[in-house]
Amino acid sequence: MPHANINGAELFYNQDGQGExxxxxxGYTGAHDAWWDLITPRLRDRYRCIVMDCRGAGDSGxxxxxxxxxxxxxxxxxxxxxLGLDTFTYCGHSMGGVIGMELGINHAARLNKLILVAPAPxxxxxxxPELFERSRRQCRERARDVMIRERTIMAAREPNAERIAxxxxxxxxxxxxxxxxxxxxxVDSRRGDRLSEIKTPTLMxxxxxxxxxxxxxxxxxxxxxxxxxxxxxxGHGVPSDVPDEFAEVVADFMENGVVTAATLQERLRAAxxxxx
Numbered sequence: 353m354p355h356a357n358i359n360g361a362e363l364f365y366n367q368d369g370q371g372e373x374x375x376x377x378x379g380y381t382g383a384h385d386a387w388w389d390l391i392t393p394r395l396r397d398r399y400r401c402i403v404m405d406c407r408g409a410g411d412s413g414x415x416x417x418x419x420x421x422x423x424x425x426x427x428x429x430x431x432x433x434x435l436g437l438d439t440f441t442y443c444g445h446s447m448g449g450v451i452g453m454e455l456g457i458n459h460a461a462r463l464n465k466l467i468l469v470a471p472a473p474x475x476x477x478x479x480x481p482e483l484f485e486r487s488r489r490q491c492r493e494r495a496r497d498v499m500i501r502e503r504t505i506m507a508a509r510e511p512n513a514e515r516i517a518x519x520x521x522x523x524x525x526x527x528x529x530x531x532x533x534x535x536x537x538x539v540d541s542r543r544g545d546r547l548s549e550i551k552t553p554t555l556m557x558x559x560x561x562x563x564x565x566x567x568x569x570x571x572x573x574x575x576x577x578x579x580x581x582x583x584x585x586x587g588h589g590v591p592s593d594v595p596d597e598f599a600e601v602v603a604d605f606m607e608n609g610v611v612t613a614a615t616l617q618e619r620l621r622a623a624x625x626x627x628x
Contacts, residue, residue, distance in 0.1 A: 353411055358430045359423070362413035364405040365431060369396030372464070372606065373437050375428060376403045379446025380472075380534055381523035383410030386515070386592045394599035399606065402440075404431055406451075408530025410522060419533035421447075421541065425454040429462055441606065443467035445591065447534060450474070453543050456550035465609070466554040467602060470588050473567035474544040474574070477535075484535060491531065496520055508561040508587035515592055547574035554578040555605040559586035559593065579610045 355362045366388060374395070376387040384403035392401040405412040406424050418427075428451065432440050441464045444452040449471020456466050490499055499520045504511045554575050558568040560582050572580050581601050586593045 356434045358427050361407040361415045364411035367402040368392050369399055369401045371399040373400040373402060373440040375440050375442050377444040377448035377451055379448055381526050383522045385518055390595040391591050391599055398603060408527035414527035419529045421450055421454050421537045424451045425459060429459050439464050441465040445469040447472055447538060450541055456552050457546050460552055463552045466552045469557045470559055470562050470564055470590055472538045474541060474547055474571045476541045477538045491524055508585055509593050547571060548576055550575055551577055553610045556580045557590055558582045559588060559590050560584045561586055562588045577610055579612055
């Protein structure tokens with residue numbers, strides 16, 4: 353498996369395809385699996401698809417420090433340096449979406465486009481502490497069967513037993529530093545007031561059955577140069593739930609960028625001016 357030493361951490365990455373580069377990043381206790389298994393095969397004929405695991409997760413190393421959103425964003429930019437990319441499109445799911453917000457705010461010059469997939473709230477996760485404590489206890493007790501059963505029940509579409517088991521195994525494999533500190537970073541996130549600074553063309557993708565939908569819509573409305581796609585009967589794991597449809601939405605955005613009522617009105621004004 354390919355790894356790169358990025359900012360003192362051994363980070364897993366892989367790539368396939370040719371064309372405009374897209375870096376795909378996973379969520380809190382996730383890994384590159386859904387991107388690599390489901391999305392890359394559907395886009396590699398058109399784009400250079402790059403997946404990576406952040407420090408402490410997936411197939412990356414488990415350093416003692418660096419478990420912050422700001423560091424994860426620096427790691428993405430440094431991975432792009434390692435791969436020889438001056439600019440790239442970034443696509444991040446859940447926690448990866450918050451990393452995308454950080455990139456858009458503090459590393460905007462590196463981005464061609466930005467895709468936020470069911471991102472964690474820019475104003476911080478408001479989940480009751482007892483729910484996180486329950487998740488912590490399940491991980492410490494290695495309650496694999498319970499976690500698989502609960503994720504199966506919560507599937508918005510036909511559950512895939514193999515993918516659910518893999519997602520649980522990935523969650524159980526993250527480092528303690530990643531599990532604790534990344535979660536606190538998501539709770540403490542206060543990027544909402546800075547979303548207006550993100551001028552990069554942005555696509556927000558959400559699931560109508562995801563509990564994060566209200567915060568996704570709120571954050572979308574703060575982005576000055578963004579478009580929105582909401583999938584019906586889809587939960588938090590959007591790429592896994594509807595991989596064909598997801599890949600086509602990404603490809604459409606890559607080709608056409610942000611198309612809104614405002615951009616259509618601007619097109620009309622430009623045409624009128626040209627006709628004079």
